[in-house]
Amino acid sequence: METELADKKNLLIIGAGGVAQVVAHKAAQWAAEFGALHIASRTQSKADAIVASLRDKGHQVAVETHALDAMDSKAVADLIRKLDAKIVINVGSAFINMTVLEGCIAAGAAYIDTAIHEDPAKVCETPPWYGNYEWKRREAVEKAGITAVLGAGFDPGVVNAYARLAEDEYFDKIDSIDIVDINAGSHGRYFATNFDPEINFREFTGTVYAWQGGKWTENKMFEVGREWDLPVVGKQTAYLSGHDEVHSLSARYKDSDVRFWMGFGPHYINVFTVLQSLGLLSEQPVKTAEGQEVVPLKLVKAVLPDPASLAKDYTGKTCIGDLVKGSLNGKPGEVFIYNVADHKQAYDEVGSQGISYTAGVPPLAAAVLIARGPWDVKKMANVEDLPARPFLEMLGEMGLPTRVIDATGDHPV
Amino acid sequence: METELADKKNLLIIGAGGVAQVVAHKAAQWAAEFGALHIASRTQSKADAIVASLRDKGHQVAVETHALDAMDSKAVADLIRKLDAKIVINVGSAFINMTVLEGCIAAGAAYIDTAIHEDPAKVCETPPWYGNYEWKRREAVEKAGITAVLGAGFDPGVVNAYARLAEDEYFDKIDSIDIVDINAGSHGRYFATNFDPEINFREFTGTVYAWQGGKWTENKMFEVGREWDLPVVGKQTAYLSGHDEVHSLSARYKDSDVRFWMGFGPHYINVFTVLQSLGLLSEQPVKTAEGQEVVPLKLVKAVLPDPASLAKDYTGKTCIGDLVKGSLNGKPGEVFIYNVADHKQAYDEVGSQGISYTAGVPPLAAAVLIARGPWDVKKMANVEDLPARPFLEMLGEMGLPTRVIDATGDHPV
Structure with a gap:
């Protein structure tokens, strides 16, 4: 023993x-x-x-x-x-x-x-x-x-494995990998981020990189939206977003388009747009009239709910998956590989929300x-x-x- | 000499x-x-x-x-x-x-x-x-x-004199004094306040006091809106707001209703609502994850445009006046006493905007x-x-x- x-x-x-x-x-x-x-x-x-x-x-x-x-x-x-x-x-x-x-x-x-x-x-x-x-x-x-x-993690992580599964078991040529992340849950607060706001917002304030046509393309956040109809969570609008996995999958699947889509409701987009337009999501310090140097994003983080505090009231489900299009022996096809997770079930099991x-x-x-x-x-x-x-x-x-x-x-x- | x-x-x-x-x-x-x-x-x-x-x-x-x-x-x-x-x-x-x-x-x-x-x-x-x-x-x-x-100033100030003029020259009994402040000008920025944001927002974050029916009434900001049709600036929505002059006019005209209405467009209300809902208009300090104490309102002031910087691009007009209703010798009537000012004309004359x-x-x-x-x-x-x-x-x-x-x-x- x-x-x-x-x-x-x-x-x-x-x-x-x-x-x-x-x-x-x-x-x-x-x-x-x-x-x-x-x-x-x-x-x-x-x-x-x-x-x-x-x-x-x-x-x-x-x-x-x-x-x-x-x-x-x-x-x-x-x-x-x-x-x-x-x-x-x-x-x-x-x-x-x-x-x-x-x-x-x-x-x-x-x-x-x-x-x-x-x-x-x-x-x-x-x-x-x-x-x-x-x-x-x-x-x-x-x-x-x-x-x-x-x-x-899940994305990046599990969604990368989904792409690999499509390569191994579905296609000999992959045309596109579209990763879609929908959180259809509700935390009941006016506004909150699902993980550290400082990291969360940093994902959306920069250039949105996607790998399309064999090169990096650049967009702004919320510039490109698409409606998806997914299992369990139904019709949801997701926006082309910058995300880690695009930056590794584009190396292995360099002849495929690789895109990441994140779901956002109009309220989230509105709050985000107001904060960003005012400069409140900046990580560069500003000086107040009293001479204090403050990083706006750190203050925004301080006023938002602690993501961990959302777990106990969180209800609803997430759906995250890969829509992979390609062909096998010249015959085109597509596959959607996905997981659905439940916020309350997660909380009951481990005391955390679904994200x-x-x-x-x-x-x-x-x-x-x-x-x-x-x-x-x-x-x-x-x-x-x-x-x-x-x-x-x-x-x-x-x-x-x-x-x-x-x-x-x-x-x- | x-x-x-x-x-x-x-x-x-x-x-x-x-x-x-x-x-x-x-x-x-x-x-x-x-x-x-x-x-x-x-x-x-x-x-x-x-x-x-x-x-x-x-x-x-x-x-x-x-x-x-x-x-x-x-x-x-x-x-x-x-x-x-x-x-x-x-x-x-x-x-x-x-x-x-x-x-x-x-x-x-x-x-x-x-x-x-x-x-x-x-x-x-x-x-x-x-x-x-x-x-x-x-x-x-x-x-x-x-x-x-x-x-x-103008409001409070000139609008108080307008009420006194109605008392002196129009009515022996005043039923209501409604002060309306519309800025139909445009500064061309995403968002800005017309004077010190710290003072500006403080006007709208607390209880809205009005003097109605011989007592103080309380509302929330943007709870009571009314559409006005005013000279030069036309149809405008203004909201019952807390303002200094209500707190002196209510003493002299204690049998009249005294209300103050401030005009706001939907964009202003949206930005204000987001900031207030997130706690970013608070004058109470919050502590960041790094332990720095910051008064959110002071940071918001720091990221907003300096009101003085708006003047050179400001166009359009303001209309501020008193709608006074009352009666003279038992005969009811109403009078609207007002001023219209022009942003650009103000800038040309004194280098400041109309407000x-x-x-x-x-x-x-x-x-x-x-x-x-x-x-x-x-x-x-x-x-x-x-x-x-x-x-x-x-x-x-x-x-x-x-x-x-x-x-x-x-x-x-």
Whole structure:
């Protein structure tokens, strides 16, 4: 028994927000796959609160918490070594990705994240975004012999696997991949973002990059809208938006159009437009009449509801999927591969809303696949570079089942 | 000649914003009425900029500028004594009224302001607002033997004189006084306030008090709207709003309904509603994730256009007037007493937009009436307590002519 436990890989979760909470609950449910469980956060009490929420749901598994400045790669490496962690799931702020990755490279642990690295001082850098930070570490990752899975949340993440499934099982030529993300849920507040407003708004304030006709195209947010008619959530308007996965899928599917569509209601667009037009979403400081320097976006974040506080009242469902068009042996076709998640069901299970749930389950599924072997590829990979079937099967077992609409109808994958 | 000059009262303007600029230009045009002219401001360079704008318009009159902390009543009194100022026009921030008034009481100068005193930490205090600060100084003013004219801008100010004109010349019983303020001008910006956003928004974030049926009634902003069809500006929707003049007119006309209506377009209401709903118009500090304390309203002010910067592109007209209903010898009737002002004409004359123009001309007219005698009443008075005809005649000479719509048609007063 002791040998068996020793064989299992210790898991370190970095971050203690809404997504980290989901990862921790799933890790507790799947504790048999891992050795020791650890949560590290800048503010240790937030990690302790997650452990308390585990106890609330009846999980008795041992979990240690740690205070960590994840912007300090040496501190990350030291903690990994001290804990003998073999897999690190980074679900902290998007600003810490590169320092956590450096720590994993130095200490020899597998690395998983769910969103692209961001520089606090810059918005929407040159495409492909992965080329700005992540892919520059490819050689270092390979040399260290570690596995680094990038963007393993839902979108990016699961939607990348959906594209790979279409490649593997449907088409020999892919013409277009349209990823559609609809949150048809309701939180009952005047206005709120579903995750950190600072990151949320940064997604929409810059140029909207899409990969079309073999090159990067540029639009403004809310410039291009399209009505979709999707399972469960019905008719919804979604807008061409900038998103991480376009920046990796465009490399693997360089002859296909790759677009991301995010659903927004008129109220969200109105509030966003007012704030942006007034300059209140800027990350550049302004000076008040009293001489105080303030970053407008940080104030907006401070007045908006804490995304975690929305969970208990959240109702309704999300539908996120890939419409892939292509051909097989010259015969054209299309397939819509998707998941529907339920906000209340997520809250009942792990104490988080559906957006956090869909983002937090996949990195734990990825961790299990690294622990078991099929995804322990000893190099840097985006999700579409890895086998899709084992990932989608694991997600199905973990509560995020995949469905497919193809020529034969609407059915489980 | 020297004796004549010595007889004339030295004038001190406190403040150096858009309204102060209008007061200064009018004072320069009417310099023969006064002794020496002075402008004092916390930031002396802003007062110097006003003097430069006088020179641009060809005014050669001597004007001295001074740095003054008007929140310090002793500093105000010292400056008044040093300059031998006999009339002080206070067109600085609404937060300095009481310290400037104390300075005038101490140093024996006449006092004129254009807006109610406000405490930076409070919004919309118990009605009548004048009872909270100004009227508590009545005895002190009378004892000092000085004249203090409160609220002598356009609204409050000229509209109070319109009510008094209706009392003097139209009715022996007044049923209702509805003051309507329509700015049908366009500044060409996405959004801007016409004067200091901090003061502007504070007008609309609190309870809307009106005096109806012999008591204070309470509504929310934009709760009660009414369509008006007015001279020059045409059909316009105006909303029941809280405003200074209701809080003095309700004392003199306690058996009449007194309401104030402000015109707003749907775009203004939308932006205001978004900002207010998110808590961005609050004067209470919030703490950012980084621990910085920020007053949201002060940041909003910092991102909005400087009201003074709007002037050069401002086009269109304002219409502000009183619809007074009542009866004379039992015979019911109504009269609409009003002024129409033009933004571009104001800019060409004094370098300010129409809102500043209508607010800045009346206090200078009041100063002339104090200098000449008819308004030098040696007590505290709101404008409706003073003879209306000389004021309206002076305003006509100064560029703000009054017109009347009564049973005989639409004609000059």
